[in-house]
Amino acid sequence: MSSNSPSPAITSIFRDASQKARNLVQRLVAQGGESLDWVDELRQLQFGYLDESSQKGDRECRAGCSGCCLSAQVDVTGIEAIAVSDYLRTCVDALTLNQIKSRLQRVTKRRIEQIQGVTRQRPLACSMLGEDGRCMVYPVRPIICSGVFSTRRDACLDAEQMAQAGDFSSTIPLDNDAIQATGGISGTLQRILVENDLDGNLYEFNSAVLTALPLKNALNRFLAGEDLFRDAICTDAHSPPRKRAVRKPHFLKSQAVRRA
Ligand code: SF4
Numbered sequence: 001m002s003s004n005s006p007s008p009a010i011t012s013i014f015r016d017a018s019q020k021a022r023n024l025v026q027r028l029v030a031q032g033g034e035s036l037d038w039v040d041e042l043r044q045l046q047f048g049y050l051d052e053s054s055q056k057g058d059r060e061c062r063a064g065c066s067g068c069c070l071s072a073q074v075d076v077t078g079i080e081a082i083a084v085s086d087y088l089r090t091c092v093d094a095l096t097l098n099q100i101k102s103r104l105q106r107v108t109k110r111r112i113e114q115i116q117g118v119t120r121q122r123p124l125a126c127s128m129l130g131e132d133g134r135c136m137v138y139p140v141r142p143i144i145c146s147g148v149f150s151t152r153r154d155a156c157l158d159a160e161q162m163a164q165a166g167d168f169s170s171t172i173p174l175d176n177d178a179i180q181a182t183g184g185i186s187g188t189l190q191r192i193l194v195e196n197d198l199d200g201n202l203y204e205f206n207s208a209v210l211t212a213l214p215l216k217n218a219l220n221r222f223l224a225g226e227d228l229f230r231d232a233i234c235t236d237a238h239s240p241p242r243k244r245a246v247r248k249p250h251f252l253k254s255q256a257v258r259r260a
């Protein structure tokens with residue numbers, strides 16, 4: 001999915017959302033608490049902007065419309081994956097949870113095969129998509145899922161068909177105010193985590209939830225700096241613990257030895 005070029009007004013929405021998210025996330029990092037509260041508070045902030053969007057009336061997204069959940073890859077922070085796994089453990093019955101686990105394993109395996117080039121790139125349906133076309137983790141869905149609105153449903157259908165045929169080049173017109181606010185909040189969440197020496201990288205959603213599900217006290221361990229997502233698919237390794245420090249070139253090491 002892609003959006004139109006940002007206008008000055010939209011840039012101010014991005015900046016404003018980033019600033020408000022900074023204060024909020026800094027407070028959340030300091031207080032710890034529950035992962036579901038984190039997502040709740042971030043969502044409250046996001047909803048304020050979504051409500052005020054100048055393109056609110058142009059959105060064509062409806063409950064049960066799920067083309068995006070069938071074809072788009074969703075990337076999340078560890079915090080969002082932990083919130084979804086906490087929600088699954090506490091709010092979903094055992095049978096459904098087992099079905100979701102099997103789907104998480106299947107989707108993750110296929111995604112890895114695609115990354116390794118063993119199989120061709122094809123859209124993979126999100127493991128959280130219910131048979132009725134609705135999200136099964138709706139109250140804690142990733143920030144990006146609650147901030148992307150198409151203004152042309154027909155463009156979504158075209159994009160979905162093209163993706164099924166292996167062509168991911170199509171673009172979908174989006175509610176730009178919503179996407180700017182969402183980008184500001186999501187980007188700031190990553191940035192504040194990194195500034196606090198925590199894992200602010202992005203992970204493929206299914207693999208990250210699969211990784212977080214068996215973990216006890218995941219949020220506390222995450223905030224204590226434990227590397228919980230080493231087995232998940234990292235889609236944007238921009239900082240530690242995924243991005244390792246670049247090794248010193250060999251000749252610099254030799255100079256150091258000579259000086260000694
Ligand atoms: S983004 Fe497109 S496919 Fe997804 S809910 Fe909106 S209109 Fe439907």
Ligand code: SF4
Nearest residue numbers: 069126128129135145
């Ligand atoms: S988490 Fe929910 S809203 Fe997001 S892609 Fe999956 S099914 Fe769709």
